[in-house]
Amino acid sequence: MMLSSNPLEKRLQLAGIFLIAGLLVEAICLFWALPITFVIFAMLGGFLMLVGLAIFLYSLISKT
Amino acid sequence: MPLATSLIVGLVLFSAVLIGVLVARPSVTISRDGKILAFVGLFILPIFCGLLGFASELDRSKTTAFCLSCHIMEPFGKSLYVDDPSHVPAAHFQNHRVPADEACYSCHTNYAMFGRLKVKMYGLKHVYVYYFGHQPAPEDIKLYEPFNNRECLHCHLGARSFEEGVMHNADPATLTAIKSNQLSCLSCHDVAHDLVHMKGAKLWKESK
Numbered sequence: 356m357m358l359s360s361n362p363l364e365k366r367l368q369l370a371g372i373f374l375i376a377g378l379l380v381e382a383i384c385l386f387w388a389l390p391i392t393f394v395i396f397a398m399l400g401g402f403l404m405l406v407g408l409a410i411f412l413y414s415l416i417s418k419t
Numbered sequence: 420m421p422l423a424t425s426l427i428v429g430l431v432l433f434s435a436v437l438i439g440v441l442v443a444r445p446s447v448t449i450s451r452d453g454k455i456l457a458f459v460g461l462f463i464l465p466i467f468c469g470l471l472g473f474a475s476e477l478d479r480s481k482t483t484a485f486c487l488s489c490h491i492m493e494p495f496g497k498s499l500y501v502d503d504p505s506h507v508p509a510a511h512f513q514n515h516r517v518p519a520d521e522a523c524y525s526c527h528t529n530y531a532m533f534g535r536l537k538v539k540m541y542g543l544k545h546v547y548v549y550y551f552g553h554q555p556a557p558e559d560i561k562l563y564e565p566f567n568n569r570e571c572l573h574c575h576l577g578a579r580s581f582e583e584g585v586m587h588n589a590d591p592a593t594l595t596a597i598k599s600n601q602l603s604c605l606s607c608h609d610v611a612h613d614l615v616h617m618k619g620a621k622l623w624k625e626s627k
Contacts (some may be wrong), residue, residue, distance in 0.1 A: 364445035367457060371442035374465050375435045381472045382431040385424055388479040389488050390546045396476050404469050411461045 366414035370407045377403030424479075427471050434464040480542065486523040489549055494557040495523075498612045502621040507611045513623055516574070530573045558614045566611075568600045 358365045377400050384396035420428075437460045440447075447453040479485055487496040499512040499522060508526070511517045517525035529538050541563060548554065575581040576598070586607065587594050596602035605611060 359445050361445070364448070367445050367448060367461065368442045370461055371438045374461060375438050375442070378431050378435040378438070378465065378468060381469065382428050382435070385428050385431070385472060385475065386420065388482060388485050390480075390485065390542065391550065393476050393480055394543065394546050396472065400472075401469070404465055408462065408465060 370411035373403050373407030427475055431468045434468050481521050481524040483520055483522045491554055494614050495612055500622045502623040505610050507608050530569055566605055568604050571604045
């Protein structure tokens with residue numbers, strides 16, 4: 356998939372990709388109630404979601 | 420999978436699809452409606468899904484099956500079935516003095532403020548040691564700190580069997596000492612997960 360040449364749209368796309376990855380990690384982890392899935396959910400899923408949200412918020416305040 | 424978890428997974432997947440549409444066609448965010456859609460899809464829904472999922476994970480981490488899913492905990496799970504009323508965990512589990520599906524958590528959580536967070540941190544340490552560290556033998560596993568009477572009194576305080584118990588009132592100072600954690604409940608009720616002497620013990624078979 357090609358990222359948009361528009362900087363704002365590109366940031367939104369990047370944010371979306373991170374959020375989708377984070378959401379998929381979280382969805383997969385919810386299938387098992389195991390300590391390791393809890394850690395993956397919180398660490399990996401949470402990290403990807405936070406990065407996605409940060410990029411989205413940055414895109415709101417960026418000039419372009 | 421429980422219905423609540425299925426609904427959360429459904430919402431998470433719906434959010435992922437919505438975000439996928441925004442990623443595939445970012446130009447929709449030019450219009451006012453598109454901006455609202457982007458805000459909901461890229462900000463509100465992910466936060467909502469994350470919090471719901473985290474709450475669900477936290478809830479499931481209280482279950483007995485969750486705690487016993489690590490092999491190292493199997494003997495502790497077996498000790499819940501010892502056919503001996505003096506064995507404190509077994510008596511609590513078998514008589515439903517604690518919820519059977521949250522047996523470990525009910526006694527081993529910390530009922531103080533932020534106590535649950537503290538035990539979750541211990542739990543993360545357990546996972547680290549289990550996967551990346553040197554696993555101790557089940558018999559060598561010890562509590563991080565002496566068992567606090569607060570965890571027992573969370574249920575027993577005010578109960579007739581506790582307040583009016585013969586041994587608890589044999590000496591007028593005993594009850595006060597127990598309530599102020601100066602005299603440990605385990606000093607008398609001392610058979611808790613006795614893994615060393617449990618081998619060969621008769622086990623209770625739960626009738627389904």
